[in-house]
Amino acid sequence: xxxxxxxxxxxxxxxxxxxxxxxxxxxxxxxxxxxxxxxxxxxxxxxxxxxxxxxxxxxxxxxxxxxxxxxxxxxxxxxxxxxxxxxxxxxxxxxxxxxxxxxxxxxxxxxxxxxxxxxxxxxxxxxxxxxxxxxxxxxxxxxxxxxxxxxxxxxxxxxxxxxxxxxxxxxxxxxxxxxxxxxxxxxxxxxxxxxxxxxxxxxxxxxxxxxxxxxxxxxxxxxxxxxxxxxxxxxxxxxxxxxxxxxxxxxxxxxxxxxxxxxxxxxxxxxxxxxxxxxxxxxxxxxxxxxxxxxxxxxxxxxxxxxxxxxxxxxxxxxxxxxxxxxxxxxxxxxxxxxxxxxxxx
Numbered sequence: 001x002x003x004x005x006x007x008x009x010x011x012x013x014x015x016x017x018x019x020x021x022x023x024x025x026x027x028x029x030x031x032x033x034x035x036x037x038x039x040x041x042x043x044x045x046x047x048x049x050x051x052x053x054x055x056x057x058x059x060x061x062x063x064x065x066x067x068x069x070x071x072x073x074x075x076x077x078x079x080x081x082x083x084x085x086x087x088x089x090x091x092x093x094x095x096x097x098x099x100x101x102x103x104x105x106x107x108x109x110x111x112x113x114x115x116x117x118x119x120x121x122x123x124x125x126x127x128x129x130x131x132x133x134x135x136x137x138x139x140x141x142x143x144x145x146x147x148x149x150x151x152x153x154x155x156x157x158x159x160x161x162x163x164x165x166x167x168x169x170x171x172x173x174x175x176x177x178x179x180x181x182x183x184x185x186x187x188x189x190x191x192x193x194x195x196x197x198x199x200x201x202x203x204x205x206x207x208x209x210x211x212x213x214x215x216x217x218x219x220x221x222x223x224x225x226x227x228x229x230x231x232x233x234x235x236x237x238x239x240x241x242x243x244x245x246x247x248x249x250x251x252x253x254x255x256x257x258x259x260x261x262x263x264x265x266x267x268x269x270x271x272x273x274x275x276x277x278x279x280x281x282x283x284x285x286x287x288x289x290x291x292x293x294x295x296x297x298x299x300x301x302x303x304x305x306x307x308x309x310x311x312x313x314x315x316x317x318x319x320x321x322x323x324x325x326x327x328x329x330x331x332x333x334x335x336x337x338x339x340x341x342x343x344x345x346x
Contacts, residue, residue, distance in 0.1 A: 001251060002267035012271065014278040020271065023047055027058045034058040035065050042069035048280045049074065049289075051266045054259070056080030056098070056131035063091045072286045074270060076262040080131040081139075084314045090286050092314040094269060094303075095262045096321060098132060098182075101207040101230055102139025104321045105180055106147050108205070108228075108335050112178075115334070115343045117203070120178050122150045124171045126191065127182035128159035128209075136182040136207045152176050159184045168194040178203050185210035189219055196223050201346050203228055208321070214254045217329055226346050227326045232258030234322040234333045236340055237304060244302060255331075261302055268300045269308060290314075 003020045011017040023045050027034035034053060041047045042065075050066055050073040053059045059078035066073035067088040075083060075093040079101065084093050109120040125140050127133035137154065144151050153174035157167045168191055171179055179202050181191060188210030195204060205228040210216055212231055217224045235245040235255050244264075248256040256264075269292060274280070277288035294301050294308040301308055305318040323335035325344060332341035 001248065002264045002271075006267065006271050012274045014275045015280075018274075020267070025052075027053055027055070027062070029055050029058065031058050031061045034062040038062050038065040038069070038073075042066070042071050047071065048274075048282065049270050049285060051076050051263060051270070053078050056083060056135065059083050060131060063088060067091060070286075071282055072270075072273075072289055074266050074289070076266040077259050078132075080135040082131070082135070088314070090282075092289055092310055092316075094266045094308075094316050094319075095232065095258075096319045097315065098135035098207070099139035099142070100319070101182075101321065102136050102180075103143050104230060104323065105140065105205055105207060106143040106149065108323045109149060109178055109180075110147055111335065111337075112203075112343065115337075117343050117345050118177050120149060122152045122174075122176045122178075124153035124155070124174045124176035124179050125151060125182075126153075126155050126157075126167060126171050126179055128184060128187055129156040130159060132184075132209070133159075133182040140180055157187065159187050161187060161190070164190045165194055168198060168200075172198050172200050176202060178205055181206045181209065181211075183207075183209035183211065185213045185215055188213075188216055192216075192220055192223050192227065203345065205229070208232070208258060211326075212257050212259065214257065217326060221329075224326050225328075226344055228334075229324060229326075229331075230321045231324055231331065232319065232321060233261035233302065234304070234324065235331070236333055237322065240302065265300075265302050265308075268302075269294065272299060 003022050007019045011019045025037040053062055054077045056078040067090050072090050079098040081097045081099050113119040125137050127137045153171050155167045155170050208230040211229040245256045273288040273292050277284045296306050304320050309317045322333050324331040324333050333339045334341050
């Protein structure tokens, strides 16, 4: 969608209207496949830059490969903190770090009482056990301790699990005020179903994992009601967001998610860097990304921030998160305050 918009608007003007071409690759969620696909993109397709990946476990070796080929790579979804902590020059990230999701989860937990929710003094952690879940749970432990919130259970599981009865039962037995989850789609569905079966009444609060996938609500229906999650893109936060979501929904049939928004935003960041560089030379493009500055209201900035810039380690400088709750089958924005919606407590 972003590629089509940029090309329709004249392409990269500093390069004579050069059009962007999208070359697709699928890691299949497997680190070894991710490495081979990055290798193919760099050696055979000779791409100018790479956007991706979804899983942090794929991003870690994929970024090492892109760095070896000195090809700029903009991470759009993978959140494990370690991805941009290896001193690489060609790796950048447009999305939040896992620890930022954890930080904002705890911030919201502290604010719940003022919003008509419970006073949160205890939480249980329930997370998948790859880099994504491990990074997020480490952040949850850190920020909970800082805010005086006790972690009464810390339960990990394999995201490929077909049954999470034992793990959810452990969380129920700990009786926390709130359950903080870090999931992918299939495990988030299993957790929600098992929590309902066990009659759990606590609020479940996901770290923008499987719960942001449209299939979470479609599959679960009423069982998804009242779940909290974090998103990078709120469809009701601004006129820009409303218009973009409407265009996305007309084209693809679903609301735009945070993952979709980050991919969309990533293309515009690369386009801006190409305009600034005026060349597809990878070293010069890398420098242009490192020094890019996109200003809201002037450039196409969809992320809820005043400007897009990168730190010296390739992280986006500011990427605030929204807290939303599933209410009547849609995401209702609750935080940061003031927000359009009100917290519903089961």
